[in-house]
Amino acid sequence: MLNATSTIMAQTQHPGRGASTGPQPVMIELHVNAAVRTLHIEPRMTLAEALRGPLELTGTKIACNRGACSACTVWLDGMPICSCMMLAVDVGARVVTTIEGLASGEELHPVQQAFIDHDALQCGFCTPGMIMSCAALLERSPQPGADDVRAAISGHYCRCGTYPHVVAATLDAAKMRRA
């Protein structure tokens, strides 16, 4: 099973490779949560920083800033990645989905609802990343077992210790989606 970090390695295609970029700010377009956003950013800015800074999508959290804790997990073309491990200029035309883009309007994604119902969050800081990985799991595996959920969140750290409730919530969300 790939963890979030190795997924980036496999997926990133470096569309800008070869062209000279920076250090001065550059103009890029990012496809985020069904919108196209234009940004004027320094090339050294990571995707996580771009989301939290200029795009004001602070639901994505940075806790270690080196791909070790998965708190910053977002989807890149539907695949969970650590957004702190990718430069914003490297995203290219791929579609970024953040925690703010997961619900359909007021209606929560089943994983979000199940996290509330099962108390699968305490301080809530790891929660957005955790939910993105669990929701991605249900996309690729609609009937997961407990071990599948544990594998899907194996790169995530939760210091409050919500793992048992996260597993229960995700299994329940899978059931709700099938119903």
Add this chain to the structure above:
Amino acid sequence: MANTKNLRTALFPSGIASVGLGSIERQISADEPPPLLPNSELSVIGKSFPRPNGRAKVIGAARFTVDIKLPGMVHARVLRSPWPHAIVRSIDVSAAARHPGVRAILAIADPADPQRATLRYVGAPVAAVAAVSIAAAEEGLRLIHVDYEVLPFVTDIDNARDPAAVPVYDHTTAPAGHPSGFPAVANLALNGNVRGPAKVGRGNVTNGFAEAEAMVEAEYSTHVQTHCCLEPHAIVADWRADGLTVYMSTQFTAGVRDEIAEAFGLPFNRVRVIVDAMGGGFGSKSQLGNYGRFAVELSRQVKAPVQLFLEREEEQVDAGNRPGTWQRLRIGAKRDGSLTAISLLSYGTAGVGLGAGVGNNAEALYSCPNFDGAQHDVFINAGPGCAMRGPGNTPGAFGLEQTIDALAEKLGIDPLKLRDRIDSSPVRREERRIGAERIGWHRRHAAGADSGPVKRGLGVAQSLWGANVQTNAACEVRIMRDGSVEVLSSVQDIGTGITTVLAQTVAEVLGLRPDDITVRIGDTDFPPGGPSYGSRTTASMTPPARTAAWRAQQQLFREAALMLNASADDLIAAEGKILVGRDRNRFVTFRDAAARLRTDRIAAVASRSDDYGGFRRRAGEDAALAQQDLGGVQFAEVAVDTETGIIRVERVVAVQDCGRPMNPRQIESQVQGGVLMGISYALLEERIIDQATGRMVNANLEQYKLLGPRETPEIDVVVLENYQGRSATDAYGIAEPANIATAPAIANAVYNAVEVRLRSLPMTPATVLAALGKVPQRS
């Protein structure tokens, strides 16, 4: 305040629900609400309502301190010592000052002041810079030139105890300690790097050991653990002419307000501390901290909001840690198990700080007439320790509970039966009974009895934790004319769920649903809330919340009584209505009664009364210790692979008590968290300092090993309903007791599996193999 002249007698539920409830009479003040019924007879309290802030947290809308962005805000970073021990001869900030993005520079180390010129650990702050961006601030730091005189240092506790070791402090510079440390003793003797002992005793241990028919003695050591809360330590300070507003990821808004007011000479009403969502603390965010002071000072200088976040490495080296300890325990007993003497000697290190004691479990968990404890702090050149989930008692229980297990083995008595003999607590007796049944204790075999390479074992351990109460704690409850209800306090929700519990408490009184109550907390403009440390938040905040709701309700009942042509004394609240007694037909709705209020809103403020029947003792001006202790009993089932040395915890049964459980699912979350942090402490985590450079080499989240989902066992949580009639809610804490017994329960299970005792933490594969004699000795 309680009115001592106007007392009445009230009958409270009493006892453990699973054993059988009785009642107990207490004298309470007339302005206290009537006794709260047992949970089984309540409609809101004791039920697992979801968190009101859950939705915001799952959609990414919860606002943490790291998410705050204010107009004109600048960013601060801290320059830190690369040396474990050095004197700053000079600091040249002129190049940094010329950087176009730099707004202010703070020299923290001061070459002119011998006290402030000395740096005593890698990561000690030297200077801070505020600039237009984090990048500019970091560029500013690189332009500061510091001339260091590098000194010899010591980072190992054993070396530091040597009288010839490099002294970290001298008598004039060493911290004196304060009465709330661990151990809580000030002004102890300092010899070299060793401070203490802090002594506690009773009876005569010499006589006690002479009477003993069996004796066990062993040494234990525990490592340094770092808190690793997921949200970084963070502050945004906004100093303005008319006052200071601070947004901080803190466990204690009111305490931070007090610290700032004192440090900066500001009146309380000019300092406002706010925290909305808070990403975990575990003890490390209890105070303002040095970084908090830097941010406030920089904001004062820059005249703009200053944001200062610690990076993960900075957090692990300079934001506190659980001290490392060494302890020697000696226990004497009669053949029947009754204890005759316990002696405890400990040396712990909190780096350059104090508070590395091993707590009071050896002193207080078991009945023993003779006890002698001597605890020492040892200074080393490493970042200061601080409280961490069950400070003192967590390393202390690791030693004590293994020694008790060894005593049971020596006497040939089952470890649970031994505890039945020497533990006078009826609560833990019931916890042992329930836990033994859940884990299947009858399956426990003789130590090392499994034949294959993977050996299984069962172990048990207990814990003790004082039931802390903050008496400087208050809530306001407001009822609005449109029927909306608010509860307000400066208390903060650090993830433990006080928001939910306050909503439940007020809803229960007013006959409403928790959704009907708006909880406004985490702001020092509201009545003072207690800290979220010492497992005291629920115990401190729910009684004044209930009392305030009840007093506001008395005002509302006067309106309702007029509408119903009834006496206010006959009214009750239920299901959104105010009814005349049990007559289902004579009622007004809560909303209709509120609409009759003379003013837009009514309010009542209540502070935390003393526990009914009194406290055991006061703990300073603002807090006290309740009569009964908290604790719990935990059972672990492990599989030890004797070829790889890997310990796998397969199952934990945690039986805990917290007085009246307010929200069972949230309590389950707390206990699971405590157990998981305990497994992580037992098997994985360890701060590693390179002895040659004094640097922590694993200050990050991949080489500092935290427990993850795949190491998470099945955890069976049982929480007693234990009523004592001590307050308006009779609810106490759970967070720390849930953490204390886990590591020794695992160690005892490991012994049961392999018949070898692991007396040092963490129990890594290397230490397991070494203990099993499977590591070839180098010649």
